[in-house]
C-alpha cells in the first residue's frame with residue numbers, strides 16, 4: 001500500500017487537512033501524519049477536535065519566530081524524518097511556511113509533492129506576505145495540484161502547469177465546516193453563551209496577517225473601538241490570535257469597551273457556531289473568507305486584494321482595505337443599510353460542496369496508479 005505523509009503546522013492547515021487525513025485513514029493507502037508545530041495550542045486544538053493524532057511532531061514553535069527559522073527548522077526536521085520514513089507522496093496545504101518548507105524538503109528527496117489548495121493567486125508578491133510567494137514556490141515543485149476552484153485551476157494553467165496534473169476538488173475547508181457546524185456545541189466562555197441566548201447582533205472579527213501588523217493593526221483596534229461606541233446594541237466578538245504582535249497592536253484601544261468581547265482562539269466547533277449566529281464578519285483571514293459565504297454571512301475583508309475572488313464576484317464578500325476610517329464607514333453602512341445587507345447576506349458556495357477530500361484522495365490514488373479520479377468540482 002502506498003504511504004502518504006500529510007505535513008502541516010498551523011491552525012488553518014490542520015482544519016483543511018483534517019478531512020483528507022480522515023479520508024486517507026479509511027482508504028487503501030497508509031497515512032503518516034507529520035506536524036511541524038509551527039503553531040502549538042492552535043494546532044493541537046484542531047487536531048483534538050478532529051481526532052487526528054500525529055505520528056511525528058517536529059515541535060518547531062518559538063515565541064515571535066522568524067519566517068527563516070520556521071523554514072530552516074522545518075526543512076531540517078523533515079529531512080531527518082525522511083531518512084527513516086520515506087513516503088510515496090507528501091501532502092502540503094496552502095501557503096504557510098510549513099507548507100512550502102515541506103514541499104521543498106520532499107522535492108529535494110525526490111518525493112512527489114501533492115499541493116492541497118493549489119493555484120490561489122493575489123497577483124501581488126508582497127500581499128499577502130509571504131503567502132503569495134510561498135504558494136508560487138510550492139506550485140513549482142508539486143507533482144499534483146489539487147485546485148479548489150475552476151479559477152485556481154485557470155491560474156495554474158496560465159503558469160504552464162499541465163492540465164493532467166490538476167484536479168479541481170473544491171476546498172476541504174467546506175468539508176470541515178459542514179461536518180462541524182451541524183454538531184451542537186456549547187460556548188466555553190459564558191459571555192458568548194449569553195450573547196447567543198439573548199440573540200444579540202454580533203460583529204465577528206479576526207485579524208492576524210503579517211502585512212497588517214504594526215500601525216495598520218493599531219488602526220484596526222481603533223476602528224473597532226469607534227464602531228463599538230457608535231452601535232451600542234452591537235456586540236463585537238474578537239477571538240484573538242496567539243501572536244503577541246497582534247495582541248499588542250489591537251487590544252489597547254479596546255480596554256473598557258463593554259460591548260466588545262475578546263476571547264482566546266475558539267475551538268473550531270465553537271467558532272463555526274459563532275459564525276452561524278453573527279450578523280457581519282470583519283476579517284483578514286483566508287479561511288474565514290471561504291467559510292462565512294456558505295453560511296450566508298456578509299464578509300468585509302481588511303485587505304487590499306484577495307486570492308479568493310469567487311465570493312467577491314458572488315457579492316457576499318467586499319474588499320475594504322485596512323484604513324481605519326474606511327473600516328468604520330463600511331461596517332456601519334452594512335449594519336445600517338438593510339438593502340445592502342440583504343444583497344450581501346446570501347448563502348453561496350463557490351468554494352466547495354463537502355466532497356473535496358474524496359476528490360483529493362481519488363486524485364492522489366490516480367497519481368500513484370492505484371485508482372482513478374472523480375469528476376471535478378463545479379460551483
Ligand code: UD1
Nearest residue numbers: 010038039040041042062063064065096097098242243244
Ligand atoms: C501563520 C501563517 C499564515 C496563516 C496563519 C494562521 C506563515 C508565513 N504564516 O501566520 O499564513 O494565515 O499562521 O493563523 O506561515 N503563537 C503561539 N501559539 C500558537 C500560534 C502562534 O504562541 O499556537 C505565537 C508565537 O509567538 C508565534 C506567533 O504567534 O511566533 C506567530 O505565529 P506564526 O505561525 O509565525 O504566524 P504568522 O506567520 O503570522
Ligand code: UDP
Nearest residue numbers: 012015239265266267268271285286287288
Ligand atoms: N478559527 C478557529 N477559531 C478561532 C478563529 C478562527 O477555529 O478563534 C478557524 C476559522 O474557522 C478558519 C481558520 O481558523 O477555518 C482560519 O485560520 P486563520 O485565520 O488563523 O488563518 P488563515 O485562514 O488566514 O490562513
